[in-house]
Amino acid sequence: MLDKSNRNHSIMCSVDSCKFHCDNADYCALSQIKVGTHEKHPSEKQCTDCQSFVASNR
Template identity: 45%
Template structure:
């Protein structure tokens, strides 16, 4: 994946994700999948980015 790609429509601050753009607080993916780990989500904490992949902490250096 090209880490210099920046999708300005998907803001993201999770720098530990392999899909995080090295160009700013954005996702490098064209699209993401959002899901929930709860049967009946009622709060923001109940939602998850299912496109998250643990990355290398030095991936942008």
């Protein structure tokens, strides 16, 4: 079971629809994340994705 009160201060995140988002702070509860892209040659930050994202069951 993931302890969402154990926020990782090295990973800031404002995506509160993610399962790993800390409920009362804009941090991730994972110890590490994987960042990827949906573009062949990304040139802007909008071209990158957090591939650790899992939709929450809210």
